[in-house]
Amino acid sequence: MLLEVKDITVHYYKVSAVRNISINVEDGEIVALVGSNGAGKTTTLRAISGLKHPTTGEIIYKGQRIDKLPPHKINALGIAMVPEGRRVFPQMTVLENLLLGAFLRKDKDVVQKDMEEVVFKHFPRLKERTSQAAGTLSGGEQQMLAMGRALMSAPKLLLLDEPSLGLSPIMCMEIGKIIRDIHAGGKTVILVEQNARMALALSHHAYVIETGNIALTGPAKELLKNDDVKKAYLGG
Numbered sequence: 711m712l713l714e715v716k717d718i719t720v721h722y723y724k725v726s727a728v729r730n731i732s733i734n735v736e737d738g739e740i741v742a743l744v745g746s747n748g749a750g751k752t753t754t755l756r757a758i759s760g761l762k763h764p765t766t767g768e769i770i771y772k773g774q775r776i777d778k779l780p781p782h783k784i785n786a787l788g789i790a791m792v793p794e795g796r797r798v799f800p801q802m803t804v805l806e807n808l809l810l811g812a813f814l815r816k817d818k819d820v821v822q823k824d825m826e827e828v829v830f831k832h833f834p835r836l837k838e839r840t841s842q843a844a845g846t847l848s849g850g851e852q853q854m855l856a857m858g859r860a861l862m863s864a865p866k867l868l869l870l871d872e873p874s875l876g877l878s879p880i881m882c883m884e885i886g887k888i889i890r891d892i893h894a895g896g897k898t899v900i901l902v903e904q905n906a907r908m909a910l911a912l913s914h915h916a917y918v919i920e921t922g923n924i925a926l927t928g929p930a931k932e933l934l935k936n937d938d939v940k941k942a943y944l945g946g
């Protein structure tokens with residue numbers, strides 16, 4: 711098991727946003743977390759990446775407890791998050807944004823190589839725009855930049871929060887294809903999506919989160935056929 715989220719509860723002040731959630735991620739999988747707005751998907755990713763510490767439960771990555779570590783330590787262990795809404799730095803160039811992703815790395819000689827062989831391989835459009843201000847990119851390109859920036863930390867596990875949100879159907883398909891390619895290149899992925907159809911089509915396993923609880927889990931292909939899932943998340 712690459713990542714075990716064991717029975718975590720996460721609070722914002724006194725209110726719990728997720729309760730006793732457990733998620734298992736095998737090395738090499740794409741695991742989807744689907745659910746409506748406010749269900750607790752982002753909170754779960756924030757707990758894994760160290761931005762929000764759980765009040766109870768454990769998170770174990772490669773056999774090591776990480777639920778009390780700060781985000782930069784978790785990033786250094788090989789977990790990178792692409793946040794909801796991309797969060798690129800609009801005034802900075804594409805290149806500067808990408809380099810920020812490698813900020814913590816000591817192996818600076820390999821960083822340049824990764825930019826060429828990993829980031830620009832998946833996102834040739836970014837290579838054409840290295841000196842362009844990130845704020846002038848299209849929504850889809852900003853999503854690519856946010857994903858490229860995360861890849862610059864050379865993660866083993868990539869956490870993607872709503873990568874398709876606000877994008878055109880064609881751009882969604884392109885992002886979906888890139889997620890497949892990144893996975894094929896050796897990354898394990900946790901994919902959070904309100905677009906359940908896309909997420910289930912891309913993933914191996916999936917968890918349905920409803921108001922802070924796991925309502926359902928199973929192989930993604932089975933959830934695609936599940937009547938409750940169809941009714942609630944796939945438009946009947």
Ligand SMILES: Nc1ncnc2c1ncn2[C@@H]1O[C@H](COP(=O)(O)OP(=O)(O)O)[C@@H](O)[C@H]1O
Nearest residue numbers: 722726727745746747748749750751752753754
């Ligand atoms: N910073 C915050 N402060 C207080 N409550 C929050 C905060 N962020 C999220 N919440 C609450 O936690 C719950 C889960 O939110 P979130 O994890 O963002 O859901 P999702 O990503 O599935 O839409 C919601 O009820 C939301 O209002």
Ligand SMILES: [Mg+2]
Nearest residue numbers: 751752753794
């Ligand atoms: Mg969210």
